[in-house]
Amino acid sequence: MSEIKEIFVNSDKLKTDDYQINMGPQHPSTHGVLRLLIKLEGEIVLDVEPHIGYVHSGIEKMCESLAYNQIGHLTDRMDYLSAMMNNEAVSLCVENALQIEVPDRVKYIRTIMDELMRISSHQLWWSAYGMDMGATTCFFYGLRDRQHILNIFEDTFGARLTLNYNTPGGLMFDIKPDFQKKVKDFVKYFRKKLPEYDQLLTGNIIFQERTKGIGYLSLEDTIYYGVTGPSGRAAGFSCDVRKHHPYSAYPFVKFNEILDTAGDSFARYYCRILEMHESLNIIEQLIDNIPEGDYAVKMKGVVKLPEGQYYQRVETSKGDFGVFIESDGKKTPYRVKFRSPGFSNMFALNKMCKGLKIADLVAIMGALDLVMPDIDR
Amino acid sequence: MGIMYKHNYKENDYPVIAEYEGGSILLTSLDAIANWARSNSPWPLTFGTRCCAMELMAIGEPHYDFARFGFEVARASPRQADMILICGTINYKMAPVLKRLYDQMPDPKYVIAVGSCTISGGPFFYNSYAVVRGADHVIPVDVYVPGCPPRPEALLFGIFQLQKKIMRERNFKKKNIKYTEAKPIVNKK
Amino acid sequence: MTNEELKEYLTGQFPEANVVQGPQFVEMTVSAETLLATAGKLKNAKETSFDYLMNLTGIDYPDCISVVYHLESTRLHQVMVLKVKTANREEPVLDTVTPVWRTAKYHEREVFDLLGVKFNNHTDLRRLFLEDDWGYPLRKDYVDEVRIISR
Numbered sequence: 001m002s003e004i005k006e007i008f009v010n011s012d013k014l015k016t017d018d019y020q021i022n023m024g025p026q027h028p029s030t031h032g033v034l035r036l037l038i039k040l041e042g043e044i045v046l047d048v049e050p051h052i053g054y055v056h057s058g059i060e061k062m063c064e065s066l067a068y069n070q071i072g073h074l075t076d077r078m079d080y081l082s083a084m085m086n087n088e089a090v091s092l093c094v095e096n097a098l099q100i101e102v103p104d105r106v107k108y109i110r111t112i113m114d115e116l117m118r119i120s121s122h123q124l125w126w127s128a129y130g131m132d133m134g135a136t137t138c139f140f141y142g143l144r145d146r147q148h149i150l151n152i153f154e155d156t157f158g159a160r161l162t163l164n165y166n167t168p169g170g171l172m173f174d175i176k177p178d179f180q181k182k183v184k185d186f187v188k189y190f191r192k193k194l195p196e197y198d199q200l201l202t203g204n205i206i207f208q209e210r211t212k213g214i215g216y217l218s219l220e221d222t223i224y225y226g227v228t229g230p231s232g233r234a235a236g237f238s239c240d241v242r243k244h245h246p247y248s249a250y251p252f253v254k255f256n257e258i259l260d261t262a263g264d265s266f267a268r269y270y271c272r273i274l275e276m277h278e279s280l281n282i283i284e285q286l287i288d289n290i291p292e293g294d295y296a297v298k299m300k301g302v303v304k305l306p307e308g309q310y311y312q313r314v315e316t317s318k319g320d321f322g323v324f325i326e327s328d329g330k331k332t333p334y335r336v337k338f339r340s341p342g343f344s345n346m347f348a349l350n351k352m353c354k355g356l357k358i359a360d361l362v363a364i365m366g367a368l369d370l371v372m373p374d375i376d377r
Numbered sequence: 378m379g380i381m382y383k384h385n386y387k388e389n390d391y392p393v394i395a396e397y398e399g400g401s402i403l404l405t406s407l408d409a410i411a412n413w414a415r416s417n418s419p420w421p422l423t424f425g426t427r428c429c430a431m432e433l434m435a436i437g438e439p440h441y442d443f444a445r446f447g448f449e450v451a452r453a454s455p456r457q458a459d460m461i462l463i464c465g466t467i468n469y470k471m472a473p474v475l476k477r478l479y480d481q482m483p484d485p486k487y488v489i490a491v492g493s494c495t496i497s498g499g500p501f502f503y504n505s506y507a508v509v510r511g512a513d514h515v516i517p518v519d520v521y522v523p524g525c526p527p528r529p530e531a532l533l534f535g536i537f538q539l540q541k542k543i544m545r546e547r548n549f550k551k552k553n554i555k556y557t558e559a560k561p562i563v564n565k566k
Numbered sequence: 567m568t569n570e571e572l573k574e575y576l577t578g579q580f581p582e583a584n585v586v587q588g589p590q591f592v593e594m595t596v597s598a599e600t601l602l603a604t605a606g607k608l609k610n611a612k613e614t615s616f617d618y619l620m621n622l623t624g625i626d627y628p629d630c631i632s633v634v635y636h637l638e639s640t641r642l643h644q645v646m647v648l649k650v651k652t653a654n655r656e657e658p659v660l661d662t663v664t665p666v667w668r669t670a671k672y673h674e675r676e677v678f679d680l681l682g683v684k685f686n687n688h689t690d691l692r693r694l695f696l697e698d699d700w701g702y703p704l705r706k707d708y709v710d711e712v713r714i715i716s717r
Contacts, residue, residue: 226669
């Protein structure tokens with residue numbers, strides 16, 4: 001009896017252990033199959049360790065037995081929300097290696113499709129983020145607007161999600177005559193709907209309390225950990241590939257790079273909202289001036305690259321996507337590697353989450369915009 | 378072909394016929410009510426691995442609303458779910474997890490395999506070292522929905538086929554099933 | 567700096583390295599022992615300041631395994647390639663560059679997982695995607711009768 005009393009009076013005799021829980025592969029908030037081992041003390045997070053590999057399919061090994069214009073259909077399945085830009089990265093890499101110049105029409109169409117894909121990816125991210133925070137209305141608003149873009153894609157390419165439209169040498173087929181009208185209608189419609197997104201989430205006091213100051217990462221840490229995309233630009237890291245190493249029709253357009261200095265989850269969120277505005281501006285500058293011409297350059301049946309190593313970067317909606325091809329002069333590549341932005345973004349999670357609660361962990365992961373097949377390949 | 382009952386079985390037809398012997402009017406009505414209730418509210422488990430998960434989210438949006446059919450209550454825990462929609466590639470590391478989720482679901486449970494990756498491995502059939510070629514190597518599947526990814530309307534059609542399958546079940550009287558072997562086809566001309 | 571100026575600067579600073587102009591960028595091959603020192607100098611020098619590691623790739627050749635680093639400078643916006651080779655294929659060992667670029671920690675785990683290269687002084691060298699008793703799939707002589715259906 002007296003021992004029990006002693007324990008309650010001198011509480012430093014009470015030993016506590018860390019408690020480790022498993023946020024398993026099947027979970028509604030982890031955006032795919034990610035397994036997190038979280039060490040907790042009460043509800044404060046001490047350490048987060050991600051375990052990945054639950055959707056690893058061996059794409060890089062498969063590419064070593066495919067021809068160069070067959071690699072494109074596998075890149076669609078990696079980061080399925082920016083399938084257009086993944087295809088474009090492989091096509092540009094092969095075209096630069098063979099030193100082929102594509103017609104201007106191809107460049108304009110590629111850029112317009114890229115920006116439409118970027119808007120649709122950010123819409124889906126916004127819907128899922130609102131739903132994770134508990135605001136289920138955002139799910140319906142975001143996906144309702146996204147459906148208009150998917151209708152445009154279906155009329156042009158025949159598919160909603162896995163497009164496979166860019167090939168080395170140009171495009172698979174030409175756009176339809178009513179494409180320009182549909183895109184202009186969509187731009188007018190969406191400009192009226194974007195302020196609704198601000199009314200629903202951005203100005204909401206509960207949302208701001210849950211995301212401001214949470215998940216801070218300084219500028220040196222952002223570069224040290226290699227975090228790119230809107231998550232990196234929220235800390236001031238100027239990493240937009242469209243500005244520093246432009247490709248396709250980006251040299252012909254004027255747009256701003258969205259930078260912020262706060263480095264927390266709310267800054268990452270707001271950078272993406274402003275990027276949607278910038279994408280609409282880019283589309284408006286290009287849609288009326290598509291030049292006439294061919295939609296592809298005539299390529300040989302069997303494509304063989306000269307020997308050497310080639311690297312091409314593209315700005316997807318998640319960050320800096322890179323394709324590395326090593327060729328030894330044969331029909332199939334010797335080694336293909338895909339540098340995915342989600343891989344580097346996700347492993348900075350441990351640094352951002354120390355000392356916060358589990359609910360904040362969900363807020364941080366949502367703001368980073370992770371897609372698991374991109375990380376696992 | 379549809380289901381063959383005893384009255385439309387001709388003598389030279391080929392397949393095996395299963396006749397449920399009787400069943401009183403009370404038990405068959407109870408069956409009908411139970412099947413009607415189960416087929417109109419199968420609650421899915423949120424399980425999405427790859428691109429087909431986007432089509433799972435798309436049937437929830439206002440254009441292809443799935444709340445009209447009774448299964449918008451997507452449960453996160455397998456202990457509370459009725460059916461599992463497998464959307465996405467299953468690989469060797471994920472297969473034990475899928476089996477464990479299936480084991481945790483209470484009866485009656487149904488499985489729909491969405492997309493070509495779960496039917497046969499899909500685009501990863503050749504030369505991949507880590508993909509299970511088809512989810513039916515791991516758990517038994519009721520309905521297969523082909524496509525890469527299937528359109529949301531195709532996914533809804535697959536769920537309707539599952540509803541029809543549920544309506545055919547017999548839960549209350551399973552004894553005394555008579556199987557008659559069909560006779561070989563004889564050319565009477 | 568343009569590619570020619572960068573090539574001259576690197577030839578001056580690292581006389582025992584092999585600097586060539588590749589199809590797109592300047593490529594520098596160093597030996598495995600001087601890797602960490604070279605990486606530190608490339609990051610800290612004012613003329614180069616390569617502080618962002620874009621990509622880390624492992625490639626399997628018939629006689630060795632090579633690792634390729636793509637580096638970018640965020641201040642001067644220039645890109646270069648750093649290459650290093652292991653001594654042999656049976657026991658490939660390299661130094662880790664995690665103290666210089668932290669993002670290399672997980673890329674090196676991936677190279678260990680898929681190709682079998684061990685990195686010295688790595689704090690957490692475990693497999694990333696596959697289980698512990700799997701082979702090394704990205705090697706050219708990887709044979710798996712059960713799992714691969716080849717065409």
